[in-house]
Amino acid sequence: MRSNVTEYELTAPGSLDAALQILADSPDRYTPIAGGTELMVALGAGRLQPKKLISLWNLKELRFIEVTPDAVIIGAASTFTDIRKHPIVTAEFSILAQAASWTGSIANQNRGTLGGNIVNASPAADSPPVLLAYDAAVTLVSIRGIRTVPYRDFHLSYKKTDLAQDELLHSITLSRNIDGYTTYIRKVGTRNAQAISKVAIAIVARTNRGIIESIRIGAASLRETPARLIATEQSLMSQPIAPATIAKARAAILSETIPIDDIRSTAKYRSVVAANLIEEFLQTL
């Protein structure tokens, strides 16, 4: 059953300040909508619960990519196409551009935003594993002020985030100090375009003379939120690339992931594939 569109309120403020003021003044929660690639699907299917929405589409204060000597800062309302087209992002943060390239289709990438992908908080979303592997920071804004927190602390539990009712995700900051790191990303799904991941893993690591000095692993569809695989990372720190190390990493990933059975895959398949992906990465080092 299609939703009755007359039951929904949508307002499109002309500036970020105006949007934040609306959020601050309203006693009930407004749901932000940017490219609509998630919420409009729910509307079409007659299951869009929030009745008050606020449009962030094309708000210029949220749609930008700024490059400083130390960081690349991506406005939350930047689309996946904006990310794929940006020369510094594609050169220095290639696995983010890669993840953007297999998010939905070209038409979805022209509308879907990085901020929406994060705030929607799906455990299967395409960009979060990469942002976790790059150890991104997220900046949240409200009329009370601005705060920046590590992205790894943003997802609290299934679909619950650190975002307060009057806050918006402003931007995502990627630190440019990743010279000499090896990166890896792999999405396992029925196809790249349009399909939602069964499992996805993104890794940023550095080795020195065959020893793993630093490693960050971001994962999709292996826990109730996008997640860093901390136990697996710890099992690999200061270890040489050797069969015993790979065995320990495989055991660690099985211990810390809690995949589920759903329409796209089974928990067992997800666990085995996740371990295989870690092993595939380690074999390339």
Add this chain to the structure above:
Amino acid sequence: MAGFEMSGQIQLTINGKEKTVETPPMKRLLDVLREDLHLTGAKEGCGEGECGACAVLMNGDLVNSCLIPILQTQGAEITTIEGIAIDKKLHPIQQCFLEQGGAQCGICTPGMILATYHLLEKTPQPTLLQIQEGLNGNLCRCTGYMRIFNAVHAAAAKATSQSETQ
């Protein structure tokens, strides 16, 4: 009748003509095109942004009109399949789809044509991989895609030979 008072005026440009529609802000662009403006070229397939049958151009970008609340089109330029033909003559892309058998039942065709138009604007001489990516959000259940890819190749070749002779 909650929300009844929420209807508002949206001004947008459709296929080069300025239009004003009075509509609730969350009404989908697809429904405004088909119901309010009687432009039935854009089709509803899946209604969830996966099939591309409702694809149109918004300010030159390929988008799925089933996923756009009409309020977000305020001031935008929309091109639908009805705006692709030139002076009632088929656009070269349309002609190539016709000649190469790139259309059968026709439901996906408007979206395929617009996705092709968008692709060739950005990549005039696409490789097969680039064609596959450019059309990756458009599903067809008749052709098996090969004739569609052939049509895109032919359209790209035609556009290039025309620009060389000009």
